[in-house]
Amino acid sequence: MLGPVFFLNVAYHAAVFDLTRISLYGFDFPLAAAVRQAPEPFQQECQRRCRHHADEVSRLIRLGLKHGTKSFDDPFCFTAAYEASKIQIVHATTISPREQFTSAQAEANIRTNTQLMSLMGRSGSSVHVRTRSIEIASHANDATNRT
Numbered sequence: 001m002l003g004p005v006f007f008l009n010v011a012y013h014a015a016v017f018d019l020t021r022i023s024l025y026g027f028d029f030p031l032a033a034a035v036r037q038a039p040e041p042f043q044q045e046c047q048r049r050c051r052h053h054a055d056e057v058s059r060l061i062r063l064g065l066k067h068g069t070k071s072f073d074d075p076f077c078f079t080a081a082y083e084a085s086k087i088q089i090v091h092a093t094t095i096s097p098r099e100q101f102t103s104a105q106a107e108a109n110i111r112t113n114t115q116l117m118s119l120m121g122r123s124g125s126s127v128h129v130r131t132r133s134i135e136i137a138s139h140a141n142d143a144t145n146r147t
Contacts, residue, residue: 061077
């Protein structure tokens with residue numbers, strides 16, 4: 001039951017950072033040109049929100065890793081960790097390159113994200129497959145014990 005709860009929270013933050021990443025330099029999306037013409041306070045707020053939600057994904061990963069891999073039975077968690085890392089790198093190097101705290105926080109978050117990605121494997125499917133296999137084996141074991 002832990003996996004779906006983590007997935008919902010990670011998916012929410014990933015959706016917000018995905019929508020606001022067009023405000024970051026280095027992401028060349030068709031709408032990025034329109035955002036560059038928006039008022040500076042709007043751009044800054046989008047950049048702040050993007051980084052905040054990427055950091056929240058890392059915080060959730062850090063929290064979930066305390067419970068092992070059962071928090072991350074959906075492969076999307078791998079994708080969210082990867083995308084959050086990209087945002088944290090771009091933000092730390094283009095928006096706030098001189099802010100020591102922001103860079104240190106980005107580095108810690110990227111290490112956390114990388115830890116999860118390493119656990120999940122290259123495609124993000126190994127944890128998902130492993131947990132599903134354990135669940136199937138467990139249910140088969142329960143059925144055998146009942147008869």
